[in-house]
Amino acid sequence: xxxxxxxxxxxxxxxxxxxxxxxxxxxxxxxxxxxxxxxxxxxxxxxxxxxxxxxxxxxxxxxxxxxxxxxxxxxxxxxxxxxxxxxxxxxxxxxxxxxxxxxxxxxxxxxxxxxxxxxxxxxxxxxxxxxxxxxxxxxxxxxxxxxxxxxxxxxxxxxxxxxxxxxxxxxxxxxxxxxxxxxxxxxxxxxxxxxxxxxxxxxxxxxxxxxxxxxxxxxxxxxxxxxxxxxxxxxxxxxxxxxxxxxxxxxxxxxxxxxxxxxxxxxxxxxxxxxxxxxxxxxxxxxxxxxxxxxxxxxxxxxxxxxxxxxxxxxxxxx
Amino acid sequence: xxxxxxxxxxxxxxxxxxxxxxxxxxxxxxxxxxxxxxxxxxxxxxxxxxxxxxxxxxxxxxxxxxxxxxxxxxxxxxxxxxxxxxxxxxxxxxxxxxxxxxxxxxxxxxxxxxxxxxxxxxxxxxxxxxxxxxxxxxxxxxxxxxxxxxxxxxxxxxxxxxxxxxxxxxxxxxxxxxxxxxxxxxxxxxxxxxxxxxxxxxxxxxxxxxxxxxxxxxxxxxxxxxxxxxxxxxxxxxxxxxxxxxxxxxxxxxxxxxxxxxxxxxxxxxxxxxxxxxxxxxxxxxxxxxxxxxxxxxxxxxxxxxxxxxxxxxxxxxxxxxxxxxxxxxxxxxxxxxxxxxxxxxxxxxxxxxxxxxxxxxxxxxxxxxxxxxxxxxxxxxxxxxxxxxxxxxxxxxxxxxxxxxxxxxxxxxxxxxxxxxxxxxxxxxxxxx
Numbered sequence: 174x175x176x177x178x179x180x181x182x183x184x185x186x187x188x189x190x191x192x193x194x195x196x197x198x199x200x201x202x203x204x205x206x207x208x209x210x211x212x213x214x215x216x217x218x219x220x221x222x223x224x225x226x227x228x229x230x231x232x233x234x235x236x237x238x239x240x241x242x243x244x245x246x247x248x249x250x251x252x253x254x255x256x257x258x259x260x261x262x263x264x265x266x267x268x269x270x271x272x273x274x275x276x277x278x279x280x281x282x283x284x285x286x287x288x289x290x291x292x293x294x295x296x297x298x299x300x301x302x303x304x305x306x307x308x309x310x311x312x313x314x315x316x317x318x319x320x321x322x323x324x325x326x327x328x329x330x331x332x333x334x335x336x337x338x339x340x341x342x343x344x345x346x347x348x349x350x351x352x353x354x355x356x357x358x359x360x361x362x363x364x365x366x367x368x369x370x371x372x373x374x375x376x377x378x379x380x381x382x383x384x385x386x387x388x389x390x391x392x393x394x395x396x397x398x399x400x401x402x403x404x405x406x407x408x409x410x411x412x413x414x415x416x417x418x419x420x421x422x423x424x425x426x427x428x429x430x431x432x433x434x435x436x437x438x439x440x441x442x443x444x445x446x447x448x449x450x451x452x453x454x455x456x457x458x459x460x461x462x463x464x465x466x467x468x469x470x471x472x473x474x475x476x477x478x479x480x481x482x483x484x485x486x487x488x489x490x491x492x
Numbered sequence: 493x494x495x496x497x498x499x500x501x502x503x504x505x506x507x508x509x510x511x512x513x514x515x516x517x518x519x520x521x522x523x524x525x526x527x528x529x530x531x532x533x534x535x536x537x538x539x540x541x542x543x544x545x546x547x548x549x550x551x552x553x554x555x556x557x558x559x560x561x562x563x564x565x566x567x568x569x570x571x572x573x574x575x576x577x578x579x580x581x582x583x584x585x586x587x588x589x590x591x592x593x594x595x596x597x598x599x600x601x602x603x604x605x606x607x608x609x610x611x612x613x614x615x616x617x618x619x620x621x622x623x624x625x626x627x628x629x630x631x632x633x634x635x636x637x638x639x640x641x642x643x644x645x646x647x648x649x650x651x652x653x654x655x656x657x658x659x660x661x662x663x664x665x666x667x668x669x670x671x672x673x674x675x676x677x678x679x680x681x682x683x684x685x686x687x688x689x690x691x692x693x694x695x696x697x698x699x700x701x702x703x704x705x706x707x708x709x710x711x712x713x714x715x716x717x718x719x720x721x722x723x724x725x726x727x728x729x730x731x732x733x734x735x736x737x738x739x740x741x742x743x744x745x746x747x748x749x750x751x752x753x754x755x756x757x758x759x760x761x762x763x764x765x766x767x768x769x770x771x772x773x774x775x776x777x778x779x780x781x782x783x784x785x786x787x788x789x790x791x792x793x794x795x796x797x798x799x800x801x802x803x804x805x806x807x808x809x810x811x812x813x814x815x816x817x818x819x820x821x822x823x824x825x826x827x828x829x830x831x832x833x834x835x836x837x838x839x840x841x842x843x844x845x846x847x848x849x850x851x852x853x854x855x856x857x858x859x860x861x862x863x864x865x866x867x868x869x870x871x872x873x874x875x876x877x878x879x880x881x882x883x884x885x886x887x888x889x890x891x892x893x894x895x896x897x898x899x900x901x902x903x904x905x906x907x908x909x910x911x912x913x914x915x916x917x918x919x920x921x922x923x924x925x926x
Contacts, residue, residue, distance in 0.1 A: 271817070272819055291819065292821070293819035293820065293821035295819065299773055303817075313700065314701065354698070378693050379694040382697075383697065
């Protein structure tokens with residue numbers, strides 16, 4: 174309870190949410206607590222609250238996304254903001270209007286919050302240095318996906334009560350995963366032990382310097398962990414051939430019904446979606462009793478409402 | 493009419509001739525006429541002679557930078573030979589070597605002559621160029637090395653990228669040996685480098701940026717050393733450009749121990765920065781080869797102290813502000829550092845005691861001159877009078893807004909450095925005065 178009191182006294186001051194690496198335990202906890210308050214709005218018959226009334230949020234998405242984009246749009250709507258959708262699929266090196274020009278043009282129209290997804294790591298930070306609006310990172314390259322990390326720890330905390338002392342496996346293409354990185358920062362800050370699991374060819378450089386353990390063997394890890402987060406194999410990001418075949422990958426790293434038999438009975442099965450059914454996870458597991466995949470989606474909405482609310486509040490306070 | 497210039501009372505440092513003493517330098521008709529304690533040239537008494545007293549200053553051979561990008565032809569909005577050599581002469585350089593990765597690529601004698609002509613017209617520094625090893629820098633067909641050598645190209649390189657195919661590189665080394673011109677390599681194996689934008693390591697991992705493994709450099713350097721061994725003996729000369737890793741230093745050390753005809757160069761940024769500088773996604777730190785780790789910086793300094801490094805270069809790579817104002821992934825590689833180079837070397841090498849002044853000047857004059865095979869870099873009597881006068885103690889603040897270069901992509905902005913160029917004399921003519 175001491176923690177809760179501390180979190181009440183705490184004052185949020187960031188007008189941008191760029192990543193979880195830079196956040197303190199208190200800041201992460203404060204977002205989660207704030208999200209908890211927003212959860213009930215979605216269960217009311219009138220699913221709307223006024224805090225962002227008159228504010229404009231732009232969804233600036235340079236990569237394909239359905240659920241994150243919709244989740245942010247819905248979160249903004251529930252807080253009564255106006256939302257502009259700006260979707261532009263482009264390679265970062267293609268000619269045309271620069272990211273900065275795009276953002277400055279939107280700003281000239283009077284937007285308040287930019288929710289950005291971009292293929293280049295660091296783009297949200299770059300933007301935050303150059304425009305006045307609030308910047309919320311909705312995924313940048315393979316750097317961070319902070320709201321995903323937050324909704325993951327939110328989901329775990331909600332079910333398990335705390336992350337302190339939990340063992341959490343994150344399985345798959347760690348090298349190219351922003352989810353793995355944001356999860357790692359949030360989970361370890363909140364006291365969990367994180368194990369990255371995958372073939373050595375899908376581990377990032379100098380992974381040994383990260384605050385995690387590394388395993389190449391899911392079979393060794395499956396029995397020990399309280400939570401398992403199965404990453405999506407993102408074929409568009411894989412360079413070269415980091416594994417010989419999908420069949421072989423699934424054999425060693427797929428979450429099968431067989432493997433689940435050796436897991437703790439109360440293990441939480443997570444996935445950031447969308448699932449490649451039968452590849453990283455068998456359908457029976459995805460839809461099974463340990464799966465919290467849809468809770469993640471529901472909680473994502475509350476977390477994103479909290480983030481939009483907090484950055485807007487910080488901006489209003491002129492910090 | 494002969495013209496005379498007497499530079500009095502300076503500390504004359506001429507490493508090629510083992511000179512480091514307080515004395516005078518007399519220049520007559522564009523050439524060094526005398527270097528001595530009391531210059532007694534009889535002509536002094538009979539003719540008008542301009543005298544400069546430089547007590548407390550260093551008088552050194554004109555500095556030579558064998559690795560610059562002046563972007564002409566093709567990207568004149570970033571730099572031109574005129575703006576680049578104006579910047580160079582203000583920084584104490586009397587000779588520069590342009591890289592051929594322009595648009596179009598410098599790959600035939602007409603291109604080489606174009607660079608030379610623009611250099612002569614500007615009348616600032618001597619402007620040399622290297623030619624491409626392969627046509628269009630594509631790494632497939634050899635460019636016309638012979639014609640380019642005859643036109644005065646001082647080396648060949650596909651700088652900006654390495655020659656990937658080992659058979660093509662072997663052919664290039666063998667063929668270039670006919671002309672006694674150095675073949676320089678930007679060592680980077682693309683299969684390891686991939687689409688990397690910074691060093692592969694802890695920082696690339698947490699920043700979520702694709703990395704360039706040190707192996708990319710080392711694998712190609714190792715391969716080229718095997719090629720050189722294969723074709724010895726001959727007039728072959730190989731030069732490894734801007735080496736950046738501890739592993740490369742090891743390879744150079746072993747190759748020199750084996751007396752292979754290999755030289756190498758180091759840039760200031762690989763001595764002053766590490767990969768950690770990229771942590772805020774500041775694209776002014778995006779450079780190729782990328783900034784590496786602490787151990788690499790230490791290894792490069794150690795190599796310089798041991799005499800394993802043959803030249804200090806800037807790899808001056810100017811870019812427009814608008815190009816650098818992009819996401820880290822999309823911004824171009826390069827740092828514009830020509831105009832503050834000397835101060836950077838003082839900070840990186842003299843202040844920590846890695847080199848003394850004669851050691852530093854040697855790596856900026858006689859040794860690079862040897863690599864490109866030009867009769868420069870000394871104050872020997874009868875040599876062309878390229879002389880730089882330096883105030884070693886004057887401290888100044890680097891301010892990109894004062895740059896004569898067209899570009900401002902310089903992470904050293906605001907740094908305080910020592911070692912100010914006071915005068916630059918090219919062919920006996922004072923071309924720059926502070």
